[in-house]
Amino acid sequence: MKIQQLLYTSCKKGLSSGAGFQTYSMSKGITEEERKEIETYCVYIPPDNLPTQPTEEEIEKIFPLSFSYFILKSGKYCISQGKYIGRDYSGRYGNYICHVLIFDKPCDFYPIELYKSISFRDSLTLEEQNAPCVEYLPELDHIHLGNAIHFDSISKFFKENGIGKKSKNFRELMQSIIDFNNIGKKIVFFDSASSIPYLIGAVELSLPKKLSMQFTFTTYTYNPEDTNYLLCAVDGRGSKFNFNVGQNIYKCNVFNFLEDRNKNVKFNSNFSKLAEIGFTVSKEIFLPFIDFLTQFEYNKLDEDIDDCLCLYNMVKKGLAKSDVESVKKAVSFAINYKSIEAYKQLFFELQPNLEKISTEVDVELTEIITKFLLKMSKETGCIEHRKIAYEFFFNSIHYLIVDAEEISISTILNLYENIRGLNDEEFVKKSLEEGRIKALITYMEGAKPRHAKFYFEAVLCDVKIFNKNSVEGQLFKLFDSQREENKALTIFLYKCLGILRKYPDYVRDILNFFKDDYEYCTKIILTIYCKCIDKDNILKELLIDFIVEEGKEKENWKNRMYFYISKDTGGSDFLLSIYAFELSKRLSKEKFFVNYCNKVFNTLENYRKEKFKEALNLYLNYCKNDDMYSDDITLEEYEAILNYIIDNSLLKYMDKAFIKKVISMLENKINNDNEKIDDYTLKKLFNMKKHYKIKTSCSIIELLCIGKELEKYGFIQCVDLLKNVKCDYKEMGRDNYERYLKWFLPNICVYLKDDVDHGKVKKALYCTEYGEVYFEQCIKVIKEIVLGKNIKIY
Numbered sequence: 193m194k195i196q197q198l199l200y201t202s203c204k205k206g207l208s209s210g211a212g213f214q215t216y217s218m219s220k221g222i223t224e225e226e227r228k229e230i231e232t233y234c235v236y237i238p239p240d241n242l243p244t245q246p247t248e249e250e251i252e253k254i255f256p257l258s259f260s261y262f263i264l265k266s267g268k269y270c271i272s273q274g275k276y277i278g279r280d281y282s283g284r285y286g287n288y289i290c291h292v293l294i295f296d297k298p299c300d301f302y303p304i305e306l307y308k309s310i311s312f313r314d315s316l317t318l319e320e321q322n323a324p325c326v327e328y329l330p331e332l333d334h335i336h337l338g339n340a341i342h343f344d345s346i347s348k349f350f351k352e353n354g355i356g357k358k359s360k361n362f363r364e365l366m367q368s369i370i371d372f373n374n375i376g377k378k379i380v381f382f383d384s385a386s387s388i389p390y391l392i393g394a395v396e397l398s399l400p401k402k403l404s405m406q407f408t409f410t411t412y413t414y415n416p417e418d419t420n421y422l423l424c425a426v427d428g429r430g431s432k433f434n435f436n437v438g439q440n441i442y443k444c445n446v447f448n449f450l451e452d453r454n455k456n457v458k459f460n461s462n463f464s465k466l467a468e469i470g471f472t473v474s475k476e477i478f479l480p481f482i483d484f485l486t487q488f489e490y491n492k493l494d495e496d497i498d499d500c501l502c503l504y505n506m507v508k509k510g511l512a513k514s515d516v517e518s519v520k521k522a523v524s525f526a527i528n529y530k531s532i533e534a535y536k537q538l539f540f541e542l543q544p545n546l547e548k549i550s551t552e553v554d555v556e557l558t559e560i561i562t563k564f565l566l567k568m569s570k571e572t573g574c575i576e577h578r579k580i581a582y583e584f585f586f587n588s589i590h591y592l593i594v595d596a597e598e599i600s601i602s603t604i605l606n607l608y609e610n611i612r613g614l615n616d617e618e619f620v621k622k623s624l625e626e627g628r629i630k631a632l633i634t635y636m637e638g639a640k641p642r643h644a645k646f647y648f649e650a651v652l653c654d655v656k657i658f659n660k661n662s663v664e665g666q667l668f669k670l671f672d673s674q675r676e677e678n679k680a681l682t683i684f685l686y687k688c689l690g691i692l693r694k695y696p697d698y699v700r701d702i703l704n705f706f707k708d709d710y711e712y713c714t715k716i717i718l719t720i721y722c723k724c725i726d727k728d729n730i731l732k733e734l735l736i737d738f739i740v741e742e743g744k745e746k747e748n749w750k751n752r753m754y755f756y757i758s759k760d761t762g763g764s765d766f767l768l769s770i771y772a773f774e775l776s777k778r779l780s781k782e783k784f785f786v787n788y789c790n791k792v793f794n795t796l797e798n799y800r801k802e803k804f805k806e807a808l809n810l811y812l813n814y815c816k817n818d819d820m821y822s823d824d825i826t827l828e829e830y831e832a833i834l835n836y837i838i839d840n841s842l843l844k845y846m847d848k849a850f851i852k853k854v855i856s857m858l859e860n861k862i863n864n865d866n867e868k869i870d871d872y873t874l875k876k877l878f879n880m881k882k883h884y885k886i887k888t889s890c891s892i893i894e895l896l897c898i899g900k901e902l903e904k905y906g907f908i909q910c911v912d913l914l915k916n917v918k919c920d921y922k923e924m925g926r927d928n929y930e931r932y933l934k935w936f937l938p939n940i941c942v943y944l945k946d947d948v949d950h951g952k953v954k955k956a957l958y959c960t961e962y963g964e965v966y967f968e969q970c971i972k973v974i975k976e977i978v979l980g981k982n983i984k985i986y
Contacts, residue, residue: 195332196222196294200234202280202287203316205326211281216316217329222294226264233262234290236274237414239430245285251278256385256427260410261303262420269295269405271303273312281321289314293335298405304341304393311335341393347471349390358387359468361449362394365423366464368445369395369407372422373494380416380424380433381447388412388425395423398467400486403493416444463497488529499525507537511545516557523560527567535568539577546580550587555599555607558588562611582622585611593646601646608650617661620654624668629680636687641695648688649705655681656712670715686723693724696734703738707749714756714763722762735766736773751795758796767796768803775814785811786832805846808833812857830858831873838876852886859892871900895932921959929962933969941973
């Protein structure tokens, strides 16, 4: 890899138009944008507390070297050395030179390893200073490492400078680096110039190269606020940065190691502790972990590095040495950051212990290990691993639902759904295997309601997904034991319901769980209604109440549920039960039935055919008053009901006795309330009674028709009708009988010619029980005719 370079200093001639600080020269291929960006990193301001006209010896001893690593916007990597050199070409003090090496790709070494490398230049040659034309700097084929900062030299530094203090400083820096991607604060620290490169080196060399290359740094800057480095070292006494200003502490993670005045850092990283041991005790303890970490696709440093350490310890020391929380962290890391080799090592540790683990798990550990086993199967292509994964998962689920009663059913169901969601098609096939369902049937013999509720909901959801993904002909039909492939599943579901029927709260929970899936909710309701109720009405009331209460809030939901219920076996009976319940709870029943017809019967034809008669009969019975001849139904509603029956051809679904009952109640309404009925309805009722040969005690319909005929055509047309009327006027009651005569006699008597005609009328209208009423009205009418009073003909 070719390495570009750039020199920045005060010179007579450079790439700018005049003399002064500027880029003296650079390699070909560096763009203008890159040059300008690099120059912002090349500024060197000496500490305020140093001499302004130092000697050569002072320059070498007390002026800090600014060794830096940064990344350009173009993605190139830069390592630079900025050094104060005293006088410039004009003899003025304040000159420095910055030599920058530019790499197209990440280096195969740590940037800090170039510290004090002989590849960096610290001056221009005399020829370069006086050259009339500036030449491009060559690209370098090779550079030399500095040999000042490496693992062993850092280890020696810690041991020679007090392990306790310096290792604590290192861990504070390391913890801040680990927290950087979450917090986003740059790190500013002050220490002696001799310590700074070792502390930065310790941070760098504690990480794999691909991670360390993400963190920029400088061993010296005058004002950290003007730079983009993540890790900034400063001169505490001669820097513009004030360690005592609260604002700076708020913006940055600030450490004053020289005076030991630092913010409190919580050392919660086991990784930083291990790195410290690697430098202070033995690198053989630490470096193998770095090699282990490198094999993963772990590209962003964060607290997950501690999880990798858990995984490393589990693989190296065995599962028995790890507690449950460590196992969770270890397996989570393996799931999140791929490494085939590590998968194999981890699986080797887990497999012999999976059966035991499945009896000690919690929800989190179950999910983590299952996901790892499934991911390993996917990455390795080993089908056996998937079989092991599902076996572990189902065993663990069983333990959680049976033995971990402190964990709620909803929490376990969420876990179940999460794992199923990874590959729902494959999952449900495993879940619904006949062998597993038969094992659950056996278990349900002594199961508790908690167990039945969980397995009923979980398995039924699996069935729903299976049916959704399957081609036609391979579907599971719920509660259908006739088909062999459904037999085990049906037995299992009945077992669950057999347990749950004694626990209404659980039943309601199940209904709520499936309420938005109309088909399955319907199946559950009707199965319970048809198979599980027996003599106990509590469940029946629960089912009805569930539909009614949910329907109050969601009319559309209720309509759709009615539709699905009406299509299924037993659905019409259940809908009628809901109808009866709602009818019984209505304080005002006026027009209830007509409204029900419009909302329900109009949309559910089969239900209407099957249950219209029963529904109407219930309504008529509910509306009866204590007086058997009166009710709460208005004549208008009676007319609407009868018109609905006729218009929808429902008479064929009714027997003659029921039709007679309806007509009799209507006639009683007319008789008792003395109300009028429209001619159209009257004619249809008359024809209905005639067609079905229905005779009623009052014959009100016929009497009214005779009256109407009399109004239109006179007495001659009414003779035949009068002959056929056989009315028990006693049933009308004295008052109604009298009212009818008052209306009818004046209109017919004017047409009577002789005693024969009067005899016909008497035969049709006379009531023995109320004979005096009849004669009284006849005499009154005849008297009025004889005296010439006007008799209004209707």
